[in-house]
Amino acid sequence: MNTMNPSISAEADMQDQGPAIPVRENNPEDTVIEEGKTVGKPFAADPKFKLRNVSVSYGKDRAIKDISLDIGRNEVISFIGPSGCGKSTFLRCLNRMNDSIDICRVTGELLLDDEDIYHSKRDVVELRARVGMVFQKPNPFPKSIYDNVAYGPRIHGLANRKSDLDDIVENSLRKAGLWDEAKDRLDSIATGMSGGQQQRLCIARAIAVSPEVILMDEPCSALDPIATARVEELIAEMSESYTIVIVTHSMQQAARVSHRTAYFHLGHLVEVNETNKVFTSPEHQLTESYITGRFG
Numbered sequence: 259m260n261t262m263n264p265s266i267s268a269e270a271d272m273q274d275q276g277p278a279i280p281v282r283e284n285n286p287e288d289t290v291i292e293e294g295k296t297v298g299k300p301f302a303a304d305p306k307f308k309l310r311n312v313s314v315s316y317g318k319d320r321a322i323k324d325i326s327l328d329i330g331r332n333e334v335i336s337f338i339g340p341s342g343c344g345k346s347t348f349l350r351c352l353n354r355m356n357d358s359i360d361i362c363r364v365t366g367e368l369l370l371d372d373e374d375i376y377h378s379k380r381d382v383v384e385l386r387a388r389v390g391m392v393f394q395k396p397n398p399f400p401k402s403i404y405d406n407v408a409y410g411p412r413i414h415g416l417a418n419r420k421s422d423l424d425d426i427v428e429n430s431l432r433k434a435g436l437w438d439e440a441k442d443r444l445d446s447i448a449t450g451m452s453g454g455q456q457q458r459l460c461i462a463r464a465i466a467v468s469p470e471v472i473l474m475d476e477p478c479s480a481l482d483p484i485a486t487a488r489v490e491e492l493i494a495e496m497s498e499s500y501t502i503v504i505v506t507h508s509m510q511q512a513a514r515v516s517h518r519t520a521y522f523h524l525g526h527l528v529e530v531n532e533t534n535k536v537f538t539s540p541e542h543q544l545t546e547s548y549i550t551g552r553f554g
């Protein structure tokens with residue numbers, strides 16, 4: 259455990275992170291977490307998202323407690339942590355998916371390319387086209403493969419001619435690694451595909467409206483290992499064009515796909531670091547306890 263490593267403490271101080279979070283070496287469950295303090299490297303040189311002092315409550319219950327984080331342009335960042343620690347809640351703030359929950363209240367500053375995504379005049383439909391989402395369970399519409407991918411471009415008016423729409427559908431399916439399997443059955447019902455194919459179709463559907471960011475909430479949890487490997491390959495390919503935020507329960511997956519990993523605990527963002535560092539020499543006692551399986 260290198261929590262006491264002076265070079266790491268100095269690094270954290272240089273990023274204005276304040277004093278390290280107090281830890282008790284032998285009992286991670288009792289660790290006192292100071293609100294708003296995150297160790298490691300929560301900030302990025304070229305942020306796509308700049309998130310400052312973000313808190314989220316469901317009624318009186320605070321699910322996210324004063325989190326500040328940058329998400330870099332074309333970065334793949336994983337959110338990990340025990341069940342109920344707030345990963346999905348925080349992810350859903352990034353394209354205002356929480357808006358539909360009446361008791362949910364979000365405070366703090368959430369900027370996408372320096373623009374406030376919670377501004378009262380912000381067009382949420384446009385925001386969700388820029389910040390797309392792929393869910394845990396593949397959720398294709400009960401329509402044809404073609405219509406699933408064409409749906410977004412149609413409602414956003416991205417194609418004037420049928421040939422333009424055909425191009426978008428083909429390119430999106432190619433980018434999602436599904437074209438060869440789907441090209442001869444574009445008119446078939448999407449729900450007849452395998453689970454892995456359906457999830458790649460949902461990725462194609464997200465890509466079709468030219469998003470800048472793709473949020474993925476446990477995208478492989480319903481998939482077998484082969485389909486999971488295919489989606490992970492896709493994440494690596496997509497990172498050249500998109501910023502990707504992925505919530506995962508699989509530490510192996512976080513280690514395989516992401517540049518940085520963020521460790522959440524009871525609504526706090528405890529540590530953010532390069533993925534390799536999080537899994538080989540975490541700075542915080544709680545991160546270490548989680549990755550070594552002491553809880554979670």
Ligand SMILES: Nc1ncnc2c1ncn2[C@@H]1O[C@H](COP(=O)(O)OP(=O)(O)OP(=O)(O)O)[C@@H](O)[C@H]1O
Pocket residue numbers: 316321339340341342343344345346347348359
């Ligand atoms: N719609 C909701 N209404 C009320 N409370 C909610 C709602 N959604 C989540 N919560 C609460 O917010 C907290 C964080 O939940 P969240 O689903 O964000 O955690 P998580 O880390 O993604 O969990 P998991 O890994 O199990 O999916 C939990 O205490 C949860 O019960």
